Amino acid sequence: MGTARVVFDKWEGRYAQRMDDVRSSAVRDLFGAASRPDVISLSGGMPEVSRVPTHTVADVAHWAVAHKGAVALQYGSSEGRRELRDVIVELMAETGVRLKADEVVVTAGAQQALDLIAKIFLDPGDVVIAEGPTYLGALQAFSAYQPDVRCIPMDDDGMRMDLLEAELERLGPRGAKFIYTIPNFQNPAGVTLSAERRRRLLELSREYDIPVVEDDPYGRLRFEGGHIKPLRALDPEVIYLGTFSKVFAPGLRLGWITAPKPVLAKFILAKQAADLCGSAFAQVTAERYFAATRWRRVLQSLTKTYGERRDAMLSALEEHFPPEARWTHPEGGFFVWVELPSFLDTGAMLAEAVECGVTYVPGDSFYPDGRGRNCMRLAFCYAEPERIEEGIRRLAEALDDRLHLYRAFIAAGAIPAEEGAA
Amino acid sequence: MGTARVVFDKWEGRYAQRMDDVRSSAVRDLFGAASRPDVISLSGGMPEVSRVPTHTVADVAHWAVAHKGAVALQYGSSEGRRELRDVIVELMAETGVRLKADEVVVTAGAQQALDLIAKIFLDPGDVVIAEGPTYLGALQAFSAYQPDVRCIPMDDDGMRMDLLEAELERLGPRGAKFIYTIPNFQNPAGVTLSAERRRRLLELSREYDIPVVEDDPYGRLRFEGGHIKPLRALDPEVIYLGTFSKVFAPGLRLGWITAPKPVLAKFILAKQAADLCGSAFAQVTAERYFAATRWRRVLQSLTKTYGERRDAMLSALEEHFPPEARWTHPEGGFFVWVELPSFLDTGAMLAEAVECGVTYVPGDSFYPDGRGRNCMRLAFCYAEPERIEEGIRRLAEALDDRLHLYRAFIAAGAIPAEEGAA
Numbered sequence: 001m002g003t004a005r006v007v008f009d010k011w012e013g014r015y016a017q018r019m020d021d022v023r024s025s026a027v028r029d030l031f032g033a034a035s036r037p038d039v040i041s042l043s044g045g046m047p048e049v050s051r052v053p054t055h056t057v058a059d060v061a062h063w064a065v066a067h068k069g070a071v072a073l074q075y076g077s078s079e080g081r082r083e084l085r086d087v088i089v090e091l092m093a094e095t096g097v098r099l100k101a102d103e104v105v106v107t108a109g110a111q112q113a114l115d116l117i118a119k120i121f122l123d124p125g126d127v128v129i130a131e132g133p134t135y136l137g138a139l140q141a142f143s144a145y146q147p148d149v150r151c152i153p154m155d156d157d158g159m160r161m162d163l164l165e166a167e168l169e170r171l172g173p174r175g176a177k178f179i180y181t182i183p184n185f186q187n188p189a190g191v192t193l194s195a196e197r198r199r200r201l202l203e204l205s206r207e208y209d210i211p212v213v214e215d216d217p218y219g220r221l222r223f224e225g226g227h228i229k230p231l232r233a234l235d236p237e238v239i240y241l242g243t244f245s246k247v248f249a250p251g252l253r254l255g256w257i258t259a260p261k262p263v264l265a266k267f268i269l270a271k272q273a274a275d276l277c278g279s280a281f282a283q284v285t286a287e288r289y290f291a292a293t294r295w296r297r298v299l300q301s302l303t304k305t306y307g308e309r310r311d312a313m314l315s316a317l318e319e320h321f322p323p324e325a326r327w328t329h330p331e332g333g334f335f336v337w338v339e340l341p342s343f344l345d346t347g348a349m350l351a352e353a354v355e356c357g358v359t360y361v362p363g364d365s366f367y368p369d370g371r372g373r374n375c376m377r378l379a380f381c382y383a384e385p386e387r388i389e390e391g392i393r394r395l396a397e398a399l400d401d402r403l404h405l406y407r408a409f410i411a412a413g414a415i416p417a418e419e420g421a422a
Numbered sequence: 423m424g425t426a427r428v429v430f431d432k433w434e435g436r437y438a439q440r441m442d443d444v445r446s447s448a449v450r451d452l453f454g455a456a457s458r459p460d461v462i463s464l465s466g467g468m469p470e471v472s473r474v475p476t477h478t479v480a481d482v483a484h485w486a487v488a489h490k491g492a493v494a495l496q497y498g499s500s501e502g503r504r505e506l507r508d509v510i511v512e513l514m515a516e517t518g519v520r521l522k523a524d525e526v527v528v529t530a531g532a533q534q535a536l537d538l539i540a541k542i543f544l545d546p547g548d549v550v551i552a553e554g555p556t557y558l559g560a561l562q563a564f565s566a567y568q569p570d571v572r573c574i575p576m577d578d579d580g581m582r583m584d585l586l587e588a589e590l591e592r593l594g595p596r597g598a599k600f601i602y603t604i605p606n607f608q609n610p611a612g613v614t615l616s617a618e619r620r621r622r623l624l625e626l627s628r629e630y631d632i633p634v635v636e637d638d639p640y641g642r643l644r645f646e647g648g649h650i651k652p653l654r655a656l657d658p659e660v661i662y663l664g665t666f667s668k669v670f671a672p673g674l675r676l677g678w679i680t681a682p683k684p685v686l687a688k689f690i691l692a693k694q695a696a697d698l699c700g701s702a703f704a705q706v707t708a709e710r711y712f713a714a715t716r717w718r719r720v721l722q723s724l725t726k727t728y729g730e731r732r733d734a735m736l737s738a739l740e741e742h743f744p745p746e747a748r749w750t751h752p753e754g755g756f757f758v759w760v761e762l763p764s765f766l767d768t769g770a771m772l773a774e775a776v777e778c779g780v781t782y783v784p785g786d787s788f789y790p791d792g793r794g795r796n797c798m799r800l801a802f803c804y805a806e807p808e809r810i811e812e813g814i815r816r817l818a819e820a821l822d823d824r825l826h827l828y829r830a831f832i833a834a835g836a837i838p839a840e841e842g843a844a
Contacts, residue, residue, distance in 0.1 A: 010659075011684040014599065014633075016545045016567070022691045046497055054491035061703075062484040069476035073671035075468055108530060111698045119566060123438045140695045144541065145438070177436065211436075237432075249495035251702040262433040269444045273562045274696065276533045280673040281483075282701055 018124075021143040040391035042378045043359040045187065045334045049249050051302045056293050057249070057285075063292075064284040076280040078272045080106025080256070083287040088242065088256050090290075095219060096229040097240070103258050105267060106278050110217055110243040110255040114141040116270045117178075117213060117239065117257070122147045127176040129167065131159050133337070133366030133375070135187045135215065138180060147177070149368040156328070158183060158193030161200045168208045178211045178239070183231060184219040185333025188366045188377035192331055195228050202235045213239045218333035220247050220299060223307030225331040232258065239263060244286055247299055252282040306334065312385035313378060316392035322403050327378075334381035337363075339374065344402060346376045352401075358394040440546075443565040462813035464800045465781040467609065467756045471671050473724045478715050479671070479707075485714075486706040498702040500694045502528025502678070505709040510664065510678050512712075517641060518651040519662070525680050527689060528700050532639055532665040532677040536563040538692045539600070539635060539661065539679070544569045549598040551589060553581050555759070555788030555797070557609045557637065560602060569599070571790040578750070580605060580615030583622045590630045600633045600661070605653060606641040607755025610788045610799035614753055617650050624657045635661045639668050640755035642721060645729030647753040654680065661685060666708055669721055674704040728756065734807035735800060738814035744825050749800075756803035759785075761796065766824060768798045778820045780813040 064072050071081075079085070085101040092099050107113045114137065122128070122145035130138065132151025142149060150171075152164045159181060168175065181201070183193035193201070205212045214231045232240040243255035257267060271277075289295060313336055317327055327338045340346065347362040363375025380388055409415045486494050493503075501507070507523040514521050529535045536559065544550070544567035552560065554573025564571060572593075574586045581603060590597065603623070605615035615623070627634045636653045654662040665677035679689060693699075711717060735758055739749055749760045762768065769784040785797025802810055831837045 011682065014596075015542055015688055016548075018545075019542050019688055019691070022695055044497075049495040050492060052491075052495055054495075055488055057491065057495065058484045058487035061487050061707075062480045065480035065483050066477055069474075069479065070472060071673075073471040073474055073476075073479065073673040075466075075667075075672045108697045108701075112696060115696045120437055120441050123440075126438075137695075137698060144692065144695050174436075245497075249703075250497045251493075251495040253697065253699075253701040253703075260433065266437055266441055269441070270566065273444055273559075273566050274534065274537045275530045275675065276559060277675075279530075279675040279701060279704055281671075281675075281707070282703060285483075285703070 018144045018146055021146055022140065023143065038357055039354060040358045040383055040387050040394065042380070042383065042388070042391050042395070043361050044382060045379050046382045047246055047250060048302060048305055048381060049251070051305055052249055052298055053293075057289060060288045060292065061285045064281065064288055068284045072281045072284040074280060076277045076283065078105075078268050078277050080104070080278055081280065081283045081287065084254075084283045085256075087287055087290045091247070092232075092240075092242070092258070095227070096233040097258075099258055103261070103264065105257050105264060105271065106283060107241075107255045107257055107271070108253045108275065108278055109245055109250070110215060110241045111137055111141065112271075112274070113241045113255055113257040114138050114215070115144075116267055116274065117241075118142045118145045118147070119270050119274075120263070120266045121177045127171060129164070129176045129179040129210070131181060131186060131189070133188050133363060133372050133377075134180065135182060136361075136365045138215065139366070139368055143368075150176070151367060151369075151371070154186070154189055154191055156191055158186065158191050158197055159201070161197050161204070164201070165204060168204055168210070171208070173209050175208065176210050178213045179205060180213045180215065181231070182215045182217075184216055184228070185221065185330050185335070187217070187333070188335050188361070188363075189337040190328040190330030190333060190335045191337075192225075192228065198228065198231050198234065202231060202238075205235070205237075211237060211239060213241065215241045217241075217243045217246050221303050221306055221334075222332035223303055223310065236260070246302075248286060248289060248295070252286055253279070254282055254286055303332075306332075306381055309380040309383070309385055309388055310336070312388045313380040313392065316389040320393045320396035322396065322399055324403060324406075325399070334379050336378045336380060338376050338378060340376070340399070341403075341406060342374045343406065344374045344399075347373060349398065349402065353395060353398050356394040356398045358391040358398075360395065440566050440568055443568055444562065445565065460779055461776060462780045462805055462809050462816065464802070464805065464810070464813050464817070465783050466804060467801050468804045469668055469672060470724060470727055470803060471673070473727055474671055474720055475715075479711060482710045482714065483707045486703065486710055490706045494703045494706040496702060498699045498705065500527075500690050500699050502526070502700055503702065503705045503709065506676075506705045507678075509709055509712045513669070514654075514662075514664070514680070517649070518655040519680075520655075521680055525683070525686065527679050527686060527693065528705060529663075529677045529679055529693070530675045530697065530700055531667055531672070532637060532663045533559055533563065534693075534696070535663045535677055535679040536560050536637070537566075538689055538696065539663075540564045540567045540569070541692050541696075542685070542688045543599045549593060551586070551598045551601040551632070553603060553608060553611070555610050555785060555794050555799075556602065557604060558783075558787045560637065561788070561790055565790070572598070573789060573791075573793070576608065576611055576613055578613055580608065580613050580619055581623070583619050583626070586623070587626060590626055590632070594630070596631050598630075598632050600635045601627060602635045602637065603653070604637045604639075606638055606650070607643065607752050607757070609639070609755070610757050610783070610785075611759040612750040612752030612755060612757045613759075614647075614650065620650065620653055620656065624653060624660075627657070627659075633659060633661060635663065637663045639663075639665045642669050643725050643728055643756075644754035645725055645732065658682070668724075670708060670711060670717070674708055675701070676704055676708055725754075728754075728803055731802040731805070731807055731810055732758070734810045735802040735814060738811040742815045742818035744818065744821055746825060746828070747821070756801050758800045758802060760798045760800060762798070762821070763825075763828060764796045765828065766796045766821075769795060771820060771824065774823075775817060775820050778816040780816040780820075782817065
């Protein structure tokens with residue numbers, strides 16, 4: 001222990017200033033607890049990879065090395081393999097976006113794209129606009145470049161355009177480096193930006209000359225309602241991030257970016273500096289998977305699975321959760337967002353929940369400024385329906401303990417009932 | 423064309439300041455020319471992956487998904503799989519470094535480690551000490567964090583300790599954030615830091631309280647002379663970067679870092695922000711490769727191949743190159759460094775060389791400040807011996823054209839003969 005202290009002292013004060021702002025991910029820190037078999041994980045956004053046919057993928061991986069070994073085992077180009085970019089062009093066309101392969105760069109998951117977009121655009125103090133709450137991995141990636149992240153609240157139709165406009169008016173033209181949005185089944189809120197608001201968002205983007213960064217990991221995982229075209233389909237200036245993690249598997253760490261050519265040129269420079277090039281081994285495997293397997297069926301089966309799990313979670317919430325709680329109704333994706341009475345602190349409650357055998361992610365992880373303490377993100381993607389129901393039951397129990405006192409105070413007139421609480 | 427100009431104008435002035443310093447890699451830009459079959463590539467440091475038994479690796483990849491699919495296809499931990507870190511511990515033990523698995527983090531090649539080390543340590547203007555010339559990928563990675571890179575010249579025994587000491591004296595204690603060195607078969611110079619200088623380097627590191635970052639991609643590829651222990655074997659405070667790209671295959675993009683615990687904790691935070699986690703698919707494949715195949719034989723065969731190619735290059739240089747040229751004698755690795763009379767500009771000569779059917783990397787790519795213009799890096803790793811000989815012959819021809827005039831001037835006494843030129 002003494003030695004550890006000395007080492008610690010030796011290194012303190014040597015790091016770059018940016019590291020002051022980089023926090024550990026609460027989700028990551030929970031992975032330990034979440035892996036105990038008695039604990040039901042409603043925290044991590046892990047896809048149900050067991051629906052991906054393992055033996056088919058094993059054959060595909062074998063083929064990739066046996067038939068394309070000279071390529072798969074070697075360094076590749078920084079922009080990624082042409083064949084995989086062709087697959088991406090096809091996937092994007094199906095969502096309504098027409099692209100050419102040279103408008104696409106393959107990345108190590110969408111996370112690398114978030115990091116590099118921040119790297120090429122953000123000087124310390126630059127403003128970024130995001131939804132509030134927003135994806136914690138984006139906050140983590142951005143934080144290393146020390147921006148001022150302004151969060152715009154959402155309702156059931158996604159980011160509120162009146163509040164965005166007010167913020168843009170305060171900031172003025174080019175007053176932010178970009179507007180970061182997850183329009184489909186937002187992480188963590190689960191809500192979807194309506195078609196009307198998408199048009200409005202792009203109008204505002206043009207009016208204030210601030211580009212939009214569209215992050216769309218879940219767009220293909222819709223189990224209710226009709227497809228809404230990506231922002232990129234409406235405006236070629238939109239920077240769009242996609243990922244294979246949800247339509248195939250996260251273990252290959254493959255995603256992509258499409259952006260205007262000058263941005264892409266800067267992006268490629270930043271990517272060369274970050275890793276020289278992506279994994280050709282993973283890329284050849286993925287391109288073969290999309291060329292040679294019934295991947296659409298797998299995706300359908302995955303989506304059906306997530307839909308059933310969402311149903312299980314929503315009914316369990318209805319049945320077990322206290323009347324003071326409110327939650328969103330996702331039409332796709334992985335997550336439900338729960339809002340609790342403002343005096344509750346979901347961060348402080350977490351250890352108790354783990355004790356009860358269930359995990360979630362505290363809401364303040366999704367804000368840069370400590371907001372969201374009375375909220376939590378629940379993931380329905382990973383646990384089986386019965387486990388979800390049991391998890392929600394356990395969580396309701398933990399909540400109930402805390403709410404008893406609250407109700408007694410309200411009944412005694414000691415504190416006012418919260419506005420809008422059911 | 424008109425449209426492209428408008429788009430370009432729209433995005434200019436929006437990027438982060440750091441992007442002003444990030445240049446494209448000359449090596450990367452050459453990949454196009456180098457892939458023409460009539461052009462002999464002496465430029466890229468691509469390993470000879472054809473020596474890696476493709477069908478064995480195909481079986482290994484199949485096994486990874488078929489038997490460990492639930493892990494290989496899923497997100498993993500940020501520090502990398504324990505099983506692969508155990509392989510790394512074993513590899514490091516063979517070079518004389520004793521480690522525990524929790525002192526190791528798996529990275530996306532050593533390049534990611536270079537990027538993240540710079541990210542956690544460097545504020546704009548911070549001094550980094552490196553060899554001159556040094557690895558251009560390191561210069562690229564560092565440049566995004568805007569450091570002041572000071573290059574210390576080398577001789578046949580590596581970085582000159584007298585010049586390092588003089589620089590450290592100017593800078594004072596903690597006057598640089600770290601000293602970056604490639605002690606074995608340096609890229610691009612091909613020279614090796616002697617055992618005596620390794621000890622001296624560590625003394626100076628302690629005296630001036632400046633950590634050493636040891637980058638060791640080629641350490642296992644020695645074809646002449648005895649093994650010299652890594653700096654990390656002599657001092658646990660050394661930050662050591664390793665890679666699987668040369669002992670296995672670059673297409674998996676796997677490397678590692680070992681560093682003091684507090685540094686590793688910061689590093690993991692930066693890695694989470696950069697890509698959440700590495701590819702479990704690649705990691706399971708690699709750990710199986712090292713557990714289940716005769717990888718040592720493959721490595722021996724690879725090393726033998728590189729040794730033969732170095733021999734081919736050194737004899738071809740001896741036979742064809744002009745007497746004014748000097749070059750290094752690498753005992754391992756991939757590269758020979760050639761120094762030409764100072765009036766020659768290898769960057770300006772490159773197009774002509776490609777015309778003659780051969781590529782190399784101009785020397786100034788390996789300096790942050792334009793030095794090295796009269797030098798070139800020649801890679802012997804990738805071309806067959808006969809191709810190397812032919813490539814050197816073509817290059818000598820291109821050189822001869824330029825040297826004719828020089829000799830005529832010297833003969834006429836119009837310019838003095840350069841000191842030291844043979």
